Amino acid sequence: MAGTYTTQQGDAWDAIAHKVYGSEKYTGWLMQNNFPLLDIFVFGAGTVLQTPDPPEDDETANLPIWRTQA
Known part of the structure; x- marks a missing residue:
């Protein structure tokens, strides 16, 4: 599944x-894997995001x- 995703107008991180992964x-x-783009909340069309394979499923890995951090 690792690869890239090219945004569509109006895409947001959770969507x-x-x-890409089937879950918000x-x-x-x-x-975390697209750190330079964190200042964008709603994307325009054409931004390429890195989409590495998700970590093993545990409660804190996906937060x-x-x-x-405590």
Whole structure:
């Protein structure tokens, strides 16, 4: 599954995670792997995102980094 995703006008992080990985729970993973684009909330068409294979499923692996630190 690792590869890229080219955004469509109006895509948001959670919707992209759902399209690519089948679940919004991978939103944090997607964001962590596209760090330079974190200032974008709603994408225009044509932005290429990296979509590496998701981590093994556990409760903290898929959370954004700011949610995992105490």
